[in-house]
């Protein structure tokens with residue numbers, strides 16, 4: 389956690405030095421000039437809510453993972469962990485990584501079932517590694533699946549690998565956490581995590597609350613960062629800190645393990661413990677119910 393804070397500080401320092409360079413001064417002047425045109429432009433384009441959302445959502449997204457010629461292709465549905473299991477078996481990943489994620493001697497050293505390792509892994513970097521064989525800018529030698537699997541299948545694989553250390557919450561666990569999320573988070577993030585809670589609608593928050601359904605944002609986060617942001621909040625950004633707090637009504641005490649469960653809850657908005665077919669059918673049903681209630 390300390391590391392994350394330090395990383396954030398380094399980022400801030402970088403920003404400050406960037407802001408004080410001669411180019412930055414020039415850029416600032418250009419910005420002032422273009423800002424004076426802004427009211428005219430926005431009046432013409434009718435600057436919509438969704439534009440604002442996209443901008444706020446990409447604010448914290450780093451581009452490092454997507455540098456170079458290969459870009460990840462985001463899924464259009466929640467990746468399915470059970471489907472990923474089937475692909476892991478078919479692609480023979482187990483021959484080096486073991487059926488349970490434990491390394492096979494002489495083949496690999498990484499233990500997929502190790503929580504401490506897994507919590508530092510960003511989904512998008514795992515996707516890049518498996519798809520293109522690259523890691524933080526360098527090319528590595530590893531079987532790649534770019535010509536064998538569809539992007540959605542690769543995302544299934546990524547989330548299956550992640551599940552070997554951190555099983556997704558069961559439906560019962562999700563149901564248990566629903567009221568806690570509803571009472572403590574939904575006012576900003578919305579009941580379904582779209583970042584559209586009542587406080588956001590009143591337009592009082594800047595930046596806007598995170599949209600947990602956003603693949604580019606949340607696949608660029610490791611679990612440790614999510615834990616840190618829920619535990620310690622995000623200073624100056626409207627995200628409160630929860631570590632040590634209590635919700636007596638729902639019998640929730642936000643201690644360390646409880647915040648890990650909240651991380652699992654955030655993840656459930658953009659991963660699935662059902663097969664792809666079941667996920668699609670559930671989404672259809674939900675959309676129909678939503679349409680009926682309007």
Ligand code: HEC
Nearest residue numbers: 479480481483484495496497498514517518530531545549
């Ligand atoms: C021929 C052996 C072999 C096969 C097959 C194989 N891997 Fe690997 N994998 C490795 C080795 C070696 C590493 C490097 C790290 C280590 O274990 O030392 C690695 C690392 C990884 C990593 C971690 C990358 C990181 O962040 O460092 C992931 C994720 C991964 N493999 C996924 C897969 C998946 C998914 C499959 C099946 C499509 C697969 N591997 C098939 C040998 C293999």
Ligand code: HEC
Nearest residue numbers: 572573576595596597598614617618622625626627628650
């Ligand atoms: C008062 C409004 C508010 C409440 C209540 C709130 N959040 Fe947030 N949250 C925010 C805002 C605003 C951001 C976006 C900050 C940013 O973009 O820098 C955010 C961001 C986040 C993030 C994303 C951090 C990242 O790494 O991108 C997570 C995870 C999160 N909140 C979880 C929660 C959880 C879990 C709860 C309830 C226990 C909660 N929030 C309650 C306003 C709120």
